[in-house]
Amino acid sequence: MAAATGVRAAVAARAEGIVKAYGAGETRVVALDRVSIEIGSGAFTAIMGPSGSGKSTLMHCLAGLDTVTSGRIWVGETEITGLKDKKLTRLRRDRIGFIFQAFNLLPTLNALENITLPMDIAGRKPEKEWLERVIATVGLADRLKHRPAQLSGGQQQRVAVARALAARPAIIFGDEPTGNLDSRAGAEVLGFLRRSVDDLGQTIVMVTHDPVAAAHADRVLYLADGRVVDDMANPTAELVLDRMRRFDARGRVS
Numbered sequence: 001m002a003a004a005t006g007v008r009a010a011v012a013a014r015a016e017g018i019v020k021a022y023g024a025g026e027t028r029v030v031a032l033d034r035v036s037i038e039i040g041s042g043a044f045t046a047i048m049g050p051s052g053s054g055k056s057t058l059m060h061c062l063a064g065l066d067t068v069t070s071g072r073i074w075v076g077e078t079e080i081t082g083l084k085d086k087k088l089t090r091l092r093r094d095r096i097g098f099i100f101q102a103f104n105l106l107p108t109l110n111a112l113e114n115i116t117l118p119m120d121i122a123g124r125k126p127e128k129e130w131l132e133r134v135i136a137t138v139g140l141a142d143r144l145k146h147r148p149a150q151l152s153g154g155q156q157q158r159v160a161v162a163r164a165l166a167a168r169p170a171i172i173f174g175d176e177p178t179g180n181l182d183s184r185a186g187a188e189v190l191g192f193l194r195r196s197v198d199d200l201g202q203t204i205v206m207v208t209h210d211p212v213a214a215a216h217a218d219r220v221l222y223l224a225d226g227r228v229v230d231d232m233a234n235p236t237a238e239l240v241l242d243r244m245r246r247f248d249a250r251g252r253v254s
């Protein structure tokens with residue numbers, strides 16, 4: 001945003017008028033309907049909204065995992081709409097991290113090997129100091145030699161968080177990263193995500209249905225029917241719950 005001072009707040013990603021339609025003719029579904037947003041750098045943004053409102057589609061488009069029908073998307077200064085496959089793959093690998101609901105760890109590798117695997121594949125050497133900070137931030141220092149089967153669900157997701165953080169991506173996208181965890185383990189992982197924003201300056205965008213999870217974010221974007229219908233700063237679980245109760249599935253005040 002251009003502030004009165006003329007200083008532009010750092011933006012990690014930007015979407016301008018994006019439309020995503022699936023199918024054609026009678027089966028055509030508009031999953032995103034002219035969405036324009038800016039994702040602040042070093043901030044934790046949650047995306048909420050009813051089932052089918054376009055949350056995953058928005059995340060996948062912002063992350064370059066899916067293409068848009070029209071509109072433009074930037075990650076940092078790079079416009080990703082129109083990038084050729086090869087460049088897009090490289091951009092995703094170098095600048096974007098993912099945390100999914102399923103932890104997606106390799107069972108034969110220990111925690112540390114899982115954390116560094118994407119960098120090993122990319123032929124990049126992890127920075128030792130950074131890696132140590134990441135491991136300390138997610139509280140895994142005494143579990144590095146354990147294989148996934150020897151870790152709790154919460155610890156496995158912390159390994160997935162550390163794996164995403166290790167490469168210092170511009171943005172980490174989380175698709176219901178605590179969806180498979182009980183509330184205690186979920187709270188722990190969310191606490192570590194919060195710390196990675198506060199202590200390491202990480203930018204995180206997370207899709208969630210859970211008001212308690214959303215309350216860990218700095219901002220909640222609400223989608224309904226493929227449109228952004230609200231933008232809440234400094235959410236609390238109560239405010240989010242209240243917001244969800246007051247609006248129906250199309251984002252209208254009931």
Ligand SMILES: Nc1ncnc2c1ncn2[C@@H]1O[C@H](COP(=O)(O)OP(=O)(O)OP(=O)(O)O)[C@@H](O)[C@H]1O
Binds near residue numbers: 031053055057
């Ligand atoms: N590959 C696809 N082909 C056709 N329609 C799709 C496809 N993916 C998503 N859609 C449709 O686009 C709309 C948005 O879907 P999306 O998965 O983004 O919603 P969501 O908000 O993430 O939902 P949920 O909370 O249930 O995961 C829905 O109407 C969905 O049916």
